Amino acid sequence: MTPSLGTVTPQQMHFAEPLPLASGAALAAGYHLVYETYGTLNAARSNAVLVCHALNAGAHVAGLDANGQTGWWDNLVGPGKPLDTNRFFVIGVNNPGSCFGSSGPMHINPANGRAWGADFPVVTVEDWVDAQARLVQRLGIERLAAVIGGSLGGMQALAWTLRHPARVQHCIAVATAPSLSAQNIAFNEVARRAIITDPDFHGGHYYAHGVVPRRGLRVARMIGHITYLSDDSMEAKFGRRIRRALGGDGVSGDDAPFAYTTQDIEFQIESYLRHQGDKFSEYFDANTYLLITRALDYFDPARAHGGNLAAAFEPARDNRFLLVSFTTDWRFAPARSREIVKALVDNRIAVSYAEIDAPHGHDAFLLDDARYHGVLRATFERVFAEVTGDV
Amino acid sequence: MTPSLGTVTPQQMHFAEPLPLASGAALAAGYHLVYETYGTLNAARSNAVLVCHALNAGAHVAGLDANGQTGWWDNLVGPGKPLDTNRFFVIGVNNPGSCFGSSGPMHINPANGRAWGADFPVVTVEDWVDAQARLVQRLGIERLAAVIGGSLGGMQALAWTLRHPARVQHCIAVATAPSLSAQNIAFNEVARRAIITDPDFHGGHYYAHGVVPRRGLRVARMIGHITYLSDDSMEAKFGRRIRRALGGDGVSGDDAPFAYTTQDIEFQIESYLRHQGDKFSEYFDANTYLLITRALDYFDPARAHGGNLAAAFEPARDNRFLLVSFTTDWRFAPARSREIVKALVDNRIAVSYAEIDAPHGHDAFLLDDARYHGVLRATFERVFAEVTGDV
Numbered sequence: 058m059t060p061s062l063g064t065v066t067p068q069q070m071h072f073a074e075p076l077p078l079a080s081g082a083a084l085a086a087g088y089h090l091v092y093e094t095y096g097t098l099n100a101a102r103s104n105a106v107l108v109c110h111a112l113n114a115g116a117h118v119a120g121l122d123a124n125g126q127t128g129w130w131d132n133l134v135g136p137g138k139p140l141d142t143n144r145f146f147v148i149g150v151n152n153p154g155s156c157f158g159s160s161g162p163m164h165i166n167p168a169n170g171r172a173w174g175a176d177f178p179v180v181t182v183e184d185w186v187d188a189q190a191r192l193v194q195r196l197g198i199e200r201l202a203a204v205i206g207g208s209l210g211g212m213q214a215l216a217w218t219l220r221h222p223a224r225v226q227h228c229i230a231v232a233t234a235p236s237l238s239a240q241n242i243a244f245n246e247v248a249r250r251a252i253i254t255d256p257d258f259h260g261g262h263y264y265a266h267g268v269v270p271r272r273g274l275r276v277a278r279m280i281g282h283i284t285y286l287s288d289d290s291m292e293a294k295f296g297r298r299i300r301r302a303l304g305g306d307g308v309s310g311d312d313a314p315f316a317y318t319t320q321d322i323e324f325q326i327e328s329y330l331r332h333q334g335d336k337f338s339e340y341f342d343a344n345t346y347l348l349i350t351r352a353l354d355y356f357d358p359a360r361a362h363g364g365n366l367a368a369a370f371e372p373a374r375d376n377r378f379l380l381v382s383f384t385t386d387w388r389f390a391p392a393r394s395r396e397i398v399k400a401l402v403d404n405r406i407a408v409s410y411a412e413i414d415a416p417h418g419h420d421a422f423l424l425d426d427a428r429y430h431g432v433l434r435a436t437f438e439r440v441f442a443e444v445t446g447d448v
Numbered sequence: 449m450t451p452s453l454g455t456v457t458p459q460q461m462h463f464a465e466p467l468p469l470a471s472g473a474a475l476a477a478g479y480h481l482v483y484e485t486y487g488t489l490n491a492a493r494s495n496a497v498l499v500c501h502a503l504n505a506g507a508h509v510a511g512l513d514a515n516g517q518t519g520w521w522d523n524l525v526g527p528g529k530p531l532d533t534n535r536f537f538v539i540g541v542n543n544p545g546s547c548f549g550s551s552g553p554m555h556i557n558p559a560n561g562r563a564w565g566a567d568f569p570v571v572t573v574e575d576w577v578d579a580q581a582r583l584v585q586r587l588g589i590e591r592l593a594a595v596i597g598g599s600l601g602g603m604q605a606l607a608w609t610l611r612h613p614a615r616v617q618h619c620i621a622v623a624t625a626p627s628l629s630a631q632n633i634a635f636n637e638v639a640r641r642a643i644i645t646d647p648d649f650h651g652g653h654y655y656a657h658g659v660v661p662r663r664g665l666r667v668a669r670m671i672g673h674i675t676y677l678s679d680d681s682m683e684a685k686f687g688r689r690i691r692r693a694l695g696g697d698g699v700s701g702d703d704a705p706f707a708y709t710t711q712d713i714e715f716q717i718e719s720y721l722r723h724q725g726d727k728f729s730e731y732f733d734a735n736t737y738l739l740i741t742r743a744l745d746y747f748d749p750a751r752a753h754g755g756n757l758a759a760a761f762e763p764a765r766d767n768r769f770l771l772v773s774f775t776t777d778w779r780f781a782p783a784r785s786r787e788i789v790k791a792l793v794d795n796r797i798a799v800s801y802a803e804i805d806a807p808h809g810h811d812a813f814l815l816d817d818a819r820y821h822g823v824l825r826a827t828f829e830r831v832f833a834e835v836t837g838d839v
Contacts, residue, residue, distance in 0.1 A: 079708070080706075080708035081708075082708075175710070175711065179708040179709065179710060236688060237688070238679060238682070238683055238688075239679075239682040239683050239685070239686040239687055239688065239715075239717045240674060240677075240679045240682050240683070242688070242715050242717050242718065243670075243674045243682065243717050243718075243721055244674060246670070246715075246717070246718045246721055246722075247667060247670040247671050247674065247721065249710070249711075250666065250667055250670065250722070250725070251642060251667045253711055254663040254666070254667070255663075256647055260711075261710075261711070272645040272646075275641065275645070276638060276641055276642045276645070276667060279634075279637070279638040279641065280638050280671065283631060283634045283635060283638065286631075288629060288630075288631045291629070291630040291631050291634065292629055292630050292631070294630070295630040296630055297627060297628070297629075297630065297633070297748060297751075315471075315746060317470070317471035317472075317473075317570040317746075318570065318742075319566070319570060319640070319652075319735075319738035319739060319742045320566065320640075320644055320651075320652070320738065323742075323745065324630075324633050324637075324745065326630045326633050326634050326637070327633065327634075327637045330634055330637055330638065331637075331641070334641070344710075347710035347711065348710060351708075351709075351710045351714075354714065354715065355706060355708075357688060360688075
């Protein structure tokens with residue numbers, strides 16, 4: 058689908074007050090956030106929708122940026138799209154600690170005039186939501202019509218209802234979980250070890266050495282990618298097809314002879330993963346990778362309530378929820394969304410839940426599936442009816 | 449369970465003839481295999497059972513070695529155990545390319561007097577089976593009563609019936625697959641990239657540099673370990689418990705405060721994985737890791753038959769099979785064993801299949817589960833009845 062919003066210009070907002078963090082530290086005064094907006098804020102300032110990003114994304118949600126890059130959720134956000142910018146004022150904001158414009162580890166630490174590197178404070182999902190709440194406030198919006206996010210973005214959408222329940226009405230959380238499982242943490246930890254043990258990491262202060270821990274970033278991205286795709290979709294897309302079948306050297310498809318190599322590419326899936334790793338290592342920041350995977354690890358609203366998730370959701374009693382999961386998502390399986398649904402139902406909180414039968418695994422939340430987008434379109438129709446008082 | 453075989457002495461067999469390999473290359477003349485035997489070969493030489501090992505094991509199947517280490521399948525093999533050494537002559541053999549005694553990449557390449565390193569020839573499951581067949585022949589055994597293996601060892605057990613069907617009667621293949629899926633190959637490839645891109649790998653010739661690519665081996669092992677355990681067993685064993693709860697510093701269990709760190713250990717699962725990686729990197733050879741994961745990747749008996757697994761098993765029409773899988777094994781799920789069962793049934797080949805409801809994931813094949821061992825015990829009772837003519 059062609060982006061119909063045209064070129065969008067990112068904006069920056071600076072904050073003179075430090076941001077207190079869950080760790081007890083603070084994001085130093087003078088930090089900034091990059092954000093984009095689409096559509097028009099109505100006179101009542103009641104039609105704003107905040108979009109929260111996951112690991113590998115930022116404020117550029119829809120339309121084209123200055124480099125002609127399409128936003129990461131452009132199939133969802135735009136004129137006439139499920140999140141219709143003719144109706145809603147949509148805000149995309151990059152979280153602090155990220156590497157897509159907002160204050161992050163590659164920026165200057167005012168305390169010593171050098172890049173933050175590994176000294177950038179550890180930020181949590183709750184910290185991000187607090188930072189977003191300040192930005193929304195400064196935009197003159199007392200209450201969001203909705204907050205939406207997928208995966209780690211879904212955690213932020215949930216956290217809005219726990220920390221600022223009166224400042225948002227609808228929470229739409231897609232392909233997410235109430236906390237990481239041991240296996241989820243394990244995958245994050247292996248990726249982090251690959252980065253941290255790369256000799257070019259230099260304890261997180263690689264900027265000063267003029268190097269980047271690319272080897273570690275590549276391996277981290279390859280691991281991540283395996284968990285984003287379903288076993289079935291990987292099988293359908295790559296199976297056991299060998300790489301040279303692509304090369305036009307006369308051997309065809311699955312019958313091409315093996316090269317018998319331990320270090321070179323043999324199968325197409327290897328070529329695909331290496332390519333994903335290479336691309337990622339060209340633009341993603343290693344310290345950001347550590348910070349964001351840790352934010353995932355730490356998210357666990359039930360923790361402060363002795364593991365009782367229903368107790369955690371008590372503050373959200375006046376919010377309305379839509380949870381969406383995908384059958385083949387083994388990173389954040391439907392069972393994890395159902396835990397959240399149960400906690401909401403236990404509180405008699407209004408919740409709709411859609412479990413979409415989709416083959417694409419965790420990545421499905423970014424794709425244009427008709428049933429999935431149908432559910433979102435219907436939900437935003439309802440949200441808009443409330444905004445216009447037409448309920 | 450205490451090893452009841454006492455101390456076992458490994459033996460070596462040297463081979464004067466080169467071993468032709470699937471790749472078209474050959475294992476050079478003068479290679480050797482390390483093996484162990486348990487029990488006594490009967491006069492008819494009809495009670496021999498070959499045990500095939502998986503990635504991280506060798507010839508030391510049962511009893512104690514000179515260092516007091518228990519064999520890797522000691523819970524299965526010994527006097528009175530399911531594979532009873534009072535009845536059977538059991539053979540464990542280390543495959544060439546491994547790092548547990550048989551000719552491998554750390555040994556001298558006769559062509560240049562230096563360690564083989566990355567030049568050790570690529571070996572396949574079929575090559576290993578051919579090497580094992582020579583050893584069995586030299587031991588004076590025309591026909592094995594059974595061959596048994598789990599995981600990669602199960603692939604070898606299957607390959608025996610395809611390459612040497614007249615030289616074995618029963619095939620017992622546990623927690624295995626007829627080929628790796630794209631996802632299986634993907635995990636192997638990430639592990640290999642971690643090793644190969646470790647600056648201490650030196651293209652596989654690290655022996656000459658007096659270093660070992662430990663960083664890569666650690667990451668590879670951590671990735672592997674995640675796939676050996678089930679999501680549920682990892683959750684039960686570690687959950688989200690934090691590491692410092694172990695440290696006796698006064699904070700207790702799940703309520704201990706977070707340290708908010710991106711580089712240090714926070715959760716117990718991280719500590720466990722790092723420990724596994726550290727241990728493994730102390731003794732496992734990196735070139736062996738590449739060779740063995742490639743042998744896994746290449747195994748695909750259906751390939752030579754246009755993907756028709758039933759056609760591949762035609763040579764095994766006079767063999768008898770037991771397939772065992774474990775419900776929570778997501779590395780080689782029960783569905784993969786059922787593919788093999790179907791191919792056998794399509795050939796009207798005698799096959800029993802046990803799908804064991806066990807929580808431990810892929811690792812279950814090494815554990816002492818009563819139902820699992822019950823099935824194996826009953827099967828070996830039947831094999832022994834045939835050996836003694838008591839059928």
